[in-house]
Amino acid sequence: xxxxxRIVVAALAAVxxxxxxxxxxxxxxxxxxPFTIPRTAVDFPTLVVKGVAFFxxxxxxxxxxxxxxxxxxxWVVILLIGVSTYLACGLVxxxxxxxxxxxxxAAAALTATAIxxxxxxxxxxxxxxxxxTGWYANEALDHSTLLASAHLTLAGWxxxxxxxxxxxxxxNASLVGSVSLARLLLDRLNKATxxxxxxxxxxxxxxxxxxxxxxxxxxxLIGDVRGRSANLxxxxxxxxxxxxxxxxxxxxxxxxxxxxxxxxxxxxxxxxALSPPPLVRDDVGYxxxxxxxxxxLSMDLWVHRSVLALALLVLxxxxxxxxxxxxxxxxHRLGLVVVCWGATIAAAGLTATSDVLVxxxxxxxxxxxxxxxxxxxxxxxxxxFGAAWGWLVALPVLLARRLLDNxxxxxxxxTPVHEST
Numbered sequence: 160x161x162x163x164x165r166i167v168v169a170a171l172a173a174v175x176x177x178x179x180x181x182x183x184x185x186x187x188x189x190x191x192x193p194f195t196i197p198r199t200a201v202d203f204p205t206l207v208v209k210g211v212a213f214f215x216x217x218x219x220x221x222x223x224x225x226x227x228x229x230x231x232x233x234w235v236v237i238l239l240i241g242v243s244t245y246l247a248c249g250l251v252x253x254x255x256x257x258x259x260x261x262x263x264x265a266a267a268a269l270t271a272t273a274i275x276x277x278x279x280x281x282x283x284x285x286x287x288x289x290x291x292t293g294w295y296a297n298e299a300l301d302h303s304t305l306l307a308s309a310h311l312t313l314a315g316w317x318x319x320x321x322x323x324x325x326x327x328x329x330x331n332a333s334l335v336g337s338v339s340l341a342r343l344l345l346d347r348l349n350k351a352t353x354x355x356x357x358x359x360x361x362x363x364x365x366x367x368x369x370x371x372x373x374x375x376x377x378x379x380l381i382g383d384v385r386g387r388s389a390n391l392x393x394x395x396x397x398x399x400x401x402x403x404x405x406x407x408x409x410x411x412x413x414x415x416x417x418x419x420x421x422x423x424x425x426x427x428x429x430x431x432a433l434s435p436p437p438l439v440r441d442d443v444g445y446x447x448x449x450x451x452x453x454x455x456l457s458m459d460l461w462v463h464r465s466v467l468a469l470a471l472l473v474l475x476x477x478x479x480x481x482x483x484x485x486x487x488x489x490x491h492r493l494g495l496v497v498v499c500w501g502a503t504i505a506a507a508g509l510t511a512t513s514d515v516l517v518x519x520x521x522x523x524x525x526x527x528x529x530x531x532x533x534x535x536x537x538x539x540x541x542x543x544f545g546a547a548w549g550w551l552v553a554l555p556v557l558l559a560r561r562l563l564d565n566x567x568x569x570x571x572x573x574t575p576v577h578e579s580t
């Protein structure tokens with residue numbers, strides 16, 4: 160995509176977020192009473208409102224340390240939406256399929272709002288540690304205790320940025336996909352016009368040479384080389400595999416009861432985990448009497464977590480392979496980081512949604528199934544996992560692409576040239 164097109168698309172993406180901000184602000188000013196919204200999603204409309212509520216003011220009693228910096232963070236997220244869209248559009252060429260272009264735009268929005276969610280947490284941690292003792296209503300709660308319990312009091316409103324990403328991803332996908340489709344149609348129309356003019360000129364003039372005119376330069380794509388996109392996607396899956404192995408260790412599960420930064424670790428590690436099967440039989444009494452927190456060493460929970468881990472790895476590999484196949488083979492490193500980061504978030508979110516739907520389909524609860532009650536929590540956890548670790552996926556992809564490019568250039572230079580005698 161040309162630079163003017165990228166600038167226009169990025170500007171429209173940022174303007175869309177600004178308009179949403181202004182509409183929410185105007186509606187809140189027209190309301191007679193204070194704005195309240197359930198931060199725990201229980202149905203589809205609430206999931207949508209959670210994304211829009213990112214621009215709504217926070218409750219000072221719930222987040223006293225974040226109320227002052229809320230406007231600045233919101234404007235930073237809007238700026239990130241424009242920047243990430245610009246970088247991602249740099250990967251869209253004339254040969255990129257419009258559907259791949261739309262997925263690239265969606266990945267850019269997910270990446271921008273994911274950085275915004277991480278910015279919420281980083282700002283909160285810094286402000287808590289720099290605050291004087293006794294700033295909170297309950298002076299008995301020290302800094303470490305507040306950080307350890309942050310997932311109970313603050314996980315709701317910090318996830319608004321993640322749900323905003325889901326909304327902006329849809330608009331970005333439509334915007335980038337429409338521009339790519341329009342460019343494709345224009346190129347085909349111009350090509351047809353040029354062919355018609357060429358036929359008319361051939362009737363009036365005869366070429367003196369038998370050589371065909373030089374074909375238009377084509378931007379090489381990763382998918383042009385067979386198996387390259389699959390290999391790059393496999394390289395991107397490796398960091399997630401390592402994270403799932405770390406999440407399956409007993410030390411990580413025991414650290415969930417810790418304080419301070421160890422207590423925050425649970426916010427950024429999704430449920431899927433890979434670990435050896437438990438060596439002891441399930442404690443049925445434990446599962447019947449401790450319903451709040453299932454036994455992580457039970458066989459049924461181990462199977463569930465392992466299946467989720469494999470599904471996440473497979474889905475991430477498929478998304479990366481589909482995206483990378485339609486992207487250029489060189490350049491635009493920051494754009495590739497944005498796309499891989501967004502693909503990780505999307506894979507984690509789709510895995511969580513599939514998990515909730517499958518659990519609802521196979522459950523035999525006499526009261527029926529209510530997937531929306533757990534989908535909000537699962538989506539928050541999965542999207543935050545991708546937000547925190549998606550950048551790791553891009554690093555081996557960039558390294559593998561560089562190594563494959565060097566290998567291809569060396570093979571080309573070493574190929575012997577057979578002269579005709």
